[in-house]
Amino acid sequence: MSRSLRHGAFAATALVFSIGALSACGAGNDAQTLQVRPDNAATAVDSIKIQNLNIITQPEADAEGPAVIAATLFNDGTKQEVVEKITLPGTDATVKLQAAEGKGPLVVPAGGRVVIGGKNNASAVIDNGRQAGRGGNVQTVAFAFSETGDIELGAAIVPATGFFKDFGPSTLPSAKPSATPSGSASGTPDEQSESPAGTPADSAAPADDAAATH
Structure with a gap:
């Protein structure tokens, strides 16, 4: 050859x-979740690596409801790291952290990783999604680690559609109740005036039935 x-x-x-x-x-x-996309924020400080960071809001731009932070945290060190808090500098947003098991702190094990966002993973929820910022913008996200300290980087704000659909907020806005027709209440007093007064036994029956159902 x-x-x-x-x-x-x-x-x-x-x-x-x-x-x-x-x-x-x-x-x-x-x-x-671990797929590295070119438009996702990533950084490395000491033994901590943060990849695939995004803030995912409601699918509709004008919808009310929570937003979530999605990211994958890697710990290449010999000690576990606890994510003590996540904040959005420059906003009044509060981020609620929850481990995948639902109890205890959010721990990144030594030599391991933690996925934030998505089904059966840890979560970081912003109750008022509008406080996270407008879709298409970049918002600074600050992670506070027990050993490494603070790490800040910018995250894209994206709606829970397409690739991000399965990692978005689990609570979506409910439909607004329809207005009560104006004519429905006007007939009630007339109907009540036709019923005989002074029948306590009859009036108490619905309350007794309601109590029995509870």
């Missing part, structure tokens, strides 16, 4: 290996 052919064969082998390695990295639990 000529020298040029040998080099070409080696390059092809390396390319196949690279594709296989990337495919293997994408397999496993939360593969979609």
Whole structure:
């Protein structure tokens, strides 16, 4: 085999290996969450890496409801890290943290990772989603770690549609109740005036029935 052919064969082998390695990295639990997208914020400080950071709001721009923070936290150190709090500097927003198990602090184990956002994962919820900012903007997110300290980076604000649909807020706005027709209340006094007065036994019956149902 000529020298040029040998080099070409080696390059092809390396390319196949690279594709296989990337495919293997994408397999496993939360593969979609771990996917690195070019428009997602990422940074590394000491032993902590933050990837795929986004603030995900309601699907509709004018909808009321919570927003969530989605990210993957990696800990390459020998000590576990506790996410003590997450804040949005420059806003009045409060971020509520909850571990995947629902109890205890949000811990990033030594040599491990934690996924924030998505089904069965830890969560970081902003009750008033409008406080997170407008869709399309970038909002600074500050993580406070027990060992590494504070890490700040910008997160894109995106609606819970398309790729982000499964990582968005679990609580969506409910439909607004329809207005009561104006004519429905006007007939009530007339109907009540026709009923005989002074019948306490009859008037108490509905209350007794209601209590029995409870």
